[in-house]
Amino acid sequence: MIALENVSYSYKKWVGVTDVNLKIERGEFTYIIGPTGSGKTTLMRLIYMDLFPEKGRVLINGFDTNRLKNRHIPRIRKNIGMIFQSYNLLSDRDLFQNVALPLHVLGMKRSEIKEIVSEMLNEVGLYGKEDHYPEELSGGEQQRACVARALVKQPEIILADEPTGNLDPITAYDLLELLDTINGEGTAVFMASHNYTLIRDRGHRMVQIQEGKLRA
Amino acid sequence: MDKFLFLVGEGFKNMWRFKLTTLTSVFSIFMTLYLIGLLFTIGENSQKLIIYLRSKYKIEVFFKQEVTDQQARQLTEQIQKIPGVRSATAIVRANAAQIFKRQFGEDILTILDANPLPASCVVNISRTQNTAVDISPIIDSIRQIDGVDEINFQGRLINRIEKYYDLLFKAIVGAAVIVLLVTVSIISNTIKLTVYVRADLVKALKLVGASNMFIKFPFIIDGVLQGLMGSVLASAALYGTITAGNHLIANMTNRIRISSDIYTISFWLISVAVLIGMIGASRASAKMLK
Structure with a gap:
């Protein structure tokens, strides 16, 4: 489903990732663990085509970065749900509007959107808070809203970049449980974290990254 | 949709x-x-x-005494062709006497038994140009016409405007x-x-x-x-x-x-x-x- 082949990317002043080879299969749950600045976010950005490899290639559902055209990027991203540490919710829209945004992009009808968003908010435990604005939600609720926004378009994979970074241990645990549930329904999850203690016993594949290089 | x-x-x-x-x-x-x-x-x-102001610009051209009415009309046509001139109207000697009567209330023919007023013409300046109207070349051109005696115009005022x-x-x-x-x-x-x-x-x-x-x-x-x-x-x-x-x-x-x-x-x-x-x-x- 996703393959990174000999991928290298460097920033002006530091190395992003070097010679990375990684495969993520359909429905798989993979953790990528490493300290801050080790290249986890760079890897995520390479997967969702925010960055392009200087060497090697990234393959996503048949799309190859070496032969990719700009107009293909939205199509690729429609199949990827993204969750960030900083939530990235739009502060001028309520919860419903935030979660509904990807469905408007897909061109769905209003009635369908209403139904799907309600179901999704129910699934992440935010039902009844549709008209709340992000600032009126707790950190955990905002992160669940972010999960709902990522999931609402039924992507094949969820990329979660340090999603527990701003959460207290209990809320972080709840979020991991939620991601497990999502994965159980067939969605692949690729999650970055620097908190080894939090994820070590969850029984999923774990990949380690350090100074831009993957370790066995 | x-x-x-x-x-x-x-x-x-x-x-x-x-x-x-x-x-x-x-x-x-x-x-x-x-x-x-x-x-x-x-x-x-x-x-x-x-x-509007240009429409008020008026040049009065007086012809010499020996210029006949017929010649005055010809000279007026000549003046009309000068660049910058919009219109020129000939005032023959008989008309000049009528204008005198209108302005002064006296019939000059009764007073002097003859009409001493010369033929003349009234010249209007072209008024649709965006650039300033320079009246001097028009005056110079009129002055060069044989038969012209005197020219009256509000030169300083026109130049200032x-x-x-x-x-x-x-x-x-x-x-x-x-x-x-x-x-x-x-x-x-x-x-x-x-x-x-x-x-x-x-x-x-x-x-x-x-x-x-x-x-x-x-x-x-x-x-x-x-x-x-x-x-x-x-x-x-x-x-x-x-x-x-x-x-x-x-x-x-x-x-x-x-x-x-x-x-x-x-x-x-x-x-x-x-x-x-x-x-x-x-x-x-x-x-x-x-």
Whole structure:
């Protein structure tokens, strides 16, 4: 489903990732663990085509970065749900509007959107808070809203970049449980974290990254 | 259709969500376009005023005593052909006697038993030129015509009016060019500003897989609406200013009136603002999508 082949990317002043080879299969749950600045976010950005490899290639559902055209990027991203540490919710829209945004992009009808968003908010435990604005939600609720926004378009994979970074241990645990549930329904999850203690016993594949290089 | 309605709705909602930036943008569009409209109206009216004044310019040419009425008509036709002359009307000796009677109440033929008044002609200056009328070459050309005895004209007054008009015209054109350039820049930049403050929205849309057109469309709608609002306000203010100006002038004199084709000016102001709004928003959002 996703393959990174000999991928290298460097920033002006530091190395992003070097010679990375990684495969993520359909429905798989993979953790990528490493300290801050080790290249986890760079890897995520390479997967969702925010960055392009200087060497090697990234393959996503048949799309190859070496032969990719700009107009293909939205199509690729429609199949990827993204969750960030900083939530990235739009502060001028309520919860419903935030979660509904990807469905408007897909061109769905209003009635369908209403139904799907309600179901999704129910699934992440935010039902009844549709008209709340992000600032009126707790950190955990905002992160669940972010999960709902990522999931609402039924992507094949969820990329979660340090999603527990701003959460207290209990809320972080709840979020991991939620991601497990999502994965159980067939969605692949690729999650970055620097908190080894939090994820070590969850029984999923774990990949380690350090100074831009993957370790066995 | 749902997608299109959503995008149009987003354009309207964006304006409401970012009230302050929208208000700033609309206000700067309004101010600059109002100034442009005002300059245009001043320019248009100053030209009408100079045309009116030029219609009052009169050169009286007196022919020598031996010039017959027939020759006077021929000389008048010759004068008519001089560049800058709009019309020349011959006044034959009999007509001159009638004018004398009208002006002085006495019949010169009764007093002197003969008509001593020479034939003459009245010359009007061409009045539709944008550039200042230089009366000297016309006078020189008339003076060179054989049979011309004396020329009367308000030389100093005409020269002074023309000189000031020339200065005013250049100043208006210069100011209009500068204001127009500033207007384009201000409108374009304020609209860009309203796009830049929504960087988080652009980022969010990109991440959920929105196409570039999907992201740009609400911004374009927003830019067009801002241009439309600013220019409609400017047109209304211009209309109000002209009406108030005419009201004030009417209290002083009923001979002068500010005239303006407000509908044509409004049409151009709205078209320019909408176009700049559209292009400015499109370019600014395209820049953020890179």
